[in-house]
Amino acid sequence: MPEPILIVDAEDPRIEPFRDVRERDLVGRSGFIAEGTVVLDQLLQAERFRPTAFLILRNRLEGIRSRLAGLPADIPVYVAERAVFDRIAGFPVNRGVLAHGTAAGTPWSVAAILARAAATGRPVVVGIEIANHDNLGAIFRNAAAFGAAGILLDETSCHPLYRKALRVSVGTALTLPWYRGGTGEAIVAACEAAGCRVLALSPSGDTPLTRLDRTAPAALLLGAEGRGLPASLMALCETVRIEMQPEVDSLNVATAAAIVLHALYSAA
Incomplete structure (x- = not known):
C-alpha cells in the first residue's frame, strides 16, 4: 500500500477531484467518485x-488497509480528520471512504x-x-443479482457512474457490462x-408475467417512473404486465x- 498522505488543509490542490462531490457530477469530465x-x-x-486516488477518513484507514495493500505505489492515498474531510467533500460523508476512478x-x-x-x-x-439516480442504481443491483448479461441505456437515461447511482448500485455498475447511448428504437x-x-x-x-414463455433469450425494456415507456416504442415490442391489486397503479x-x-x- 502506498504511504498515506495526511491532508490538513481542505484547500490543498492535491485533493481537487474530491472537492464538493455532491454538487459536481464528474462523469464525462474527469472520472467518477466511488463512495464506501x-x-x-x-x-x-x-x-x-x-x-486514481483515495480520500480516507483517518480513523477508517486501519479498517481498510488490507483492501489497499495491493495498490501501485503511484496511486495516492490521502487521509484527513473529520472536519477537513467533510469540508473537502462538501457534506458529511458517513462512510468516510472516497475513491476517484476512471x-x-x-x-x-x-x-x-x-x-x-x-x-x-x-x-x-x-x-x-x-433519469432518477436511485432507480438506475437499484436496477443495476437487481440486474446483477439475477444474472443479467448486461444493461443498455438510451441517450436520455442518466449516467450509471454518477456518484449516487453508483452507490445505490453497490458498485455493480463497475462490474456489470453496460452501454449508454442511442435511441430506444435503435436499441x-x-x-x-x-x-x-x-x-x-x-x-x-x-x-401477464405468469403466462410468459421464459425460455427464449429476452431483452427487458423499462421506462421512466410515471411516464413509462413511449407508446411508439411499446408498439414495436411484446408487452408484459405484472399482475397486482387493481387499486394500485404501478410499481x-x-x-x-x-x-x-x-x-x-x-426459469433458466
Missing part, C-alpha cells in the same frame, strides 16, 4: 475501471453485450429515459437483430424489474 467500502471493493476488482480498457459495446446474452442465455435489461432494433425477444414492461401489457421501476428478472432467472 462496498463500492470500493467493486472498483478494485473491476476490469474496465481503475482507481475508465480503463475498452468499454462495452451494444454488440458485445448482446453477444454475451446470446452466449449465456441471460436477459439484457434496457433502460429508456431512466430495440439491435436486440431483435441479435435474436432477443424484446419485452416491454408496462402495467397495461398484454401478456417502482426497479421493483418491477426485480420481479421480472427473478422470474426469468428462476
Whole structure:
C-alpha cells in the first residue's frame, strides 16, 4: 500500500477531484467518485475501471488497509480528520471512504453485450429515459443479482457512474457490462437483430408475467417512473404486465424489474 498522505488543509490542490462531490457530477469530465467500502471493493476488482486516488477518513484507514495493500505505489492515498474531510467533500460523508476512478480498457459495446446474452442465455435489461439516480442504481443491483448479461441505456437515461447511482448500485455498475447511448428504437432494433425477444414492461401489457414463455433469450425494456415507456416504442415490442391489486397503479421501476428478472432467472 502506498504511504498515506495526511491532508490538513481542505484547500490543498492535491485533493481537487474530491472537492464538493455532491454538487459536481464528474462523469464525462474527469472520472467518477466511488463512495464506501462496498463500492470500493467493486472498483478494485473491476476490469474496465481503475482507481486514481483515495480520500480516507483517518480513523477508517486501519479498517481498510488490507483492501489497499495491493495498490501501485503511484496511486495516492490521502487521509484527513473529520472536519477537513467533510469540508473537502462538501457534506458529511458517513462512510468516510472516497475513491476517484476512471475508465480503463475498452468499454462495452451494444454488440458485445448482446453477444454475451446470446452466449449465456441471460436477459439484457434496457433502460429508456431512466433519469432518477436511485432507480438506475437499484436496477443495476437487481440486474446483477439475477444474472443479467448486461444493461443498455438510451441517450436520455442518466449516467450509471454518477456518484449516487453508483452507490445505490453497490458498485455493480463497475462490474456489470453496460452501454449508454442511442435511441430506444435503435436499441430495440439491435436486440431483435441479435435474436432477443424484446419485452416491454408496462402495467397495461398484454401478456401477464405468469403466462410468459421464459425460455427464449429476452431483452427487458423499462421506462421512466410515471411516464413509462413511449407508446411508439411499446408498439414495436411484446408487452408484459405484472399482475397486482387493481387499486394500485404501478410499481417502482426497479421493483418491477426485480420481479421480472427473478422470474426469468428462476426459469433458466
